[in-house]
Amino acid sequence: MKEQILSNAKLILADEVVNGSLVIRDGKIADIDTHDSQLSQADDLNGDYLMPGMVELHTDNQEKYFTPRPKVDYPGHLAMATHDAQLIAAGITTSFDSVALGDIIGDSTRVEKLDAMIKAIVASEQNGLNRASHFLHLRCEVSFPGLMEFFERYIGEDLVKLVSVMDHAPGQRQFPPENIPKYREYYQGKYNMSDSEMDDFIAIQQANSAKYADRFRRTICEVCNDRGIATASHDDATLTHAQESAQLGMQVAEFTTTLVAARASHELGLKVLMGAPNVVRGGSHSGNIAAAELARDGVLDILSSDYYPSALLQAAFMVAGQDNGYTLADAIALVTRNPAQASNLFDRGELKTGLRADLVQVHPHEVMPMIQRTWREGRRVF
Structure with a gap:
């Protein structure tokens, strides 16, 4: 599985929410950065939340x-x-x-x-x-x-x-x-x-x-x-x-x-x-x-x-x-x-390096939080 980069996201970590990017490699979370990625292949989440599945x-x-x-x-x-x-x-x-x-x-x-x-x-x-x-x-x-x-x-x-x-x-x-x-x-x-x-x-x-x-x-x-x-x-x-x-x-x-x-x-x-x-x-x-x-x-x-x-x-x-x-x-x-x-x-259950890349992108709509995408072990399933 090729490397994936999810950037410009509000990452919901275990104890805090930070702006930054997350790297997926071989179905697992390979890296978490508190800065947006500058790489052209990065997937822009437009400021949405990224949380564990x-x-x-x-x-x-x-x-x-x-x-x-x-x-x-x-x-x-x-x-x-x-x-x-x-x-x-x-x-x-x-x-x-x-x-x-x-x-x-x-x-x-x-x-x-x-x-x-x-x-x-x-x-x-x-x-x-x-x-x-x-x-x-x-x-x-x-x-x-x-x-x-x-x-x-x-x-x-x-x-x-x-x-x-x-x-x-x-x-x-x-x-x-x-x-x-x-x-x-x-x-x-x-x-x-x-x-x-x-x-x-x-x-x-x-x-x-x-x-x-x-x-x-x-x-x-x-x-x-x-x-x-x-x-x-x-x-x-x-x-x-x-x-x-x-x-x-x-x-x-x-x-x-x-x-x-x-x-x-x-x-x-x-x-x-x-x-x-x-x-x-x-x-x-x-x-x-x-x-x-x-x-x-x-x-x-x-x-x-x-x-x-x-x-x-x-x-x-x-x-x-x-x-x-x-x-x-x-x-x-x-x-x-x-x-x-x-x-x-x-x-699983946490945005942490080495854990499964089970992830959910959530848009904070004014009416209710709206799920945009879901990944299981780095593969998009919704």
């Missing part, structure tokens, strides 16, 4: 393309191509595609399509069809009786680089005892259950959580720790939850629901991950803590697009513009360096 730790964006409508199955390679194209257009060059191992309903679409989805993700990556780098994030529903069968089937996949544990049973994490009426309202409407059917459903979910959750959570963390795979908690709400997650060796605290849990997780060394849509929309759609509040408290470490890829860049720039201690460099680290390091990917 974003690293997405938790997205189920692909699900909508595998099943675009109820009872409609779409070919896996086309579903992945559409998902991948949307990520690249959003500036995401590394994606952890999250797949749910188990669900609150045993025969749900997520469970039914799980094997086909994982096969498509793996095949598209192995066959070089993707423009972004894709890994697997196994989301383990620890109150699901058949979880360990799924976990043992997929944990050996080379692309598995992140595993999270979650418990959506009523009375747990996202649905503490005081929120069970909201749980009832949501799932009764979703699955069209009568009052008595909903009573039985709640009883079964609570029994399954009591029987399986603690044992499954501990076993999964032990296996992942032995394999060097990063682990994440999900919807931690209390100090006890955060302490348990730290004790089990987790690296990430996904979608903490309270300031208490976020503070404790951050202080215990877990990277607190929140949803970019939470920032863009101005709060949590489920009534939990707002990501902006965590930023004001200095305990927001990672942003995830979750279900809306283009929210990631927008949210980072919004955090930088809000009343908190985050500079633009700090805010961009929420979607680049921090998620990369939390998932043990130390070859």
Whole structure:
């Protein structure tokens, strides 16, 4: 690959933003200069920002393309191509595609399509069809009786680089005892259950959580720790939850629901991950803590697009513009360096010599930051 020079750019480095140029050689960042290049072959970025390609730790964006409508199955390679194209257009060059191992309903679409989805993700990556780098994030529903069968089937996949544990049973994490009426309202409407059917459903979910959750959570963390795979908690709400997650060796605290849990997780060394849509929309759609509040408290470490890829860049720039201690460099680290390091990917996520030339050119339009170009390992992919 020939040498490339990107000049007249605002370079978003780890700790500051500087004007200058960047040299790409053999797919890696070869040099960074705080002066514009005078060489005729330099590519003029017209003063736009140049930042690392974003690293997405938790997205189920692909699900909508595998099943675009109820009872409609779409070919896996086309579903992945559409998902991948949307990520690249959003500036995401590394994606952890999250797949749910188990669900609150045993025969749900997520469970039914799980094997086909994982096969498509793996095949598209192995066959070089993707423009972004894709890994697997196994989301383990620890109150699901058949979880360990799924976990043992997929944990050996080379692309598995992140595993999270979650418990959506009523009375747990996202649905503490005081929120069970909201749980009832949501799932009764979703699955069209009568009052008595909903009573039985709640009883079964609570029994399954009591029987399986603690044992499954501990076993999964032990296996992942032995394999060097990063682990994440999900919807931690209390100090006890955060302490348990730290004790089990987790690296990430996904979608903490309270300031208490976020503070404790951050202080215990877990990277607190929140949803970019939470920032863009101005709060949590489920009534939990707002990501902006965590930023004001200095305990927001990672942003995830979750279900809306283009929210990631927008949210980072919004955090930088809000009343908190985050500079633009700090805010961009929420979607680049921090998620990369939390998932043990130390070859990307920062504008630094020797790292992968995964790059995004961003024009600071007055309405919103606009992505102009995206590179993966020095090759332009958007």
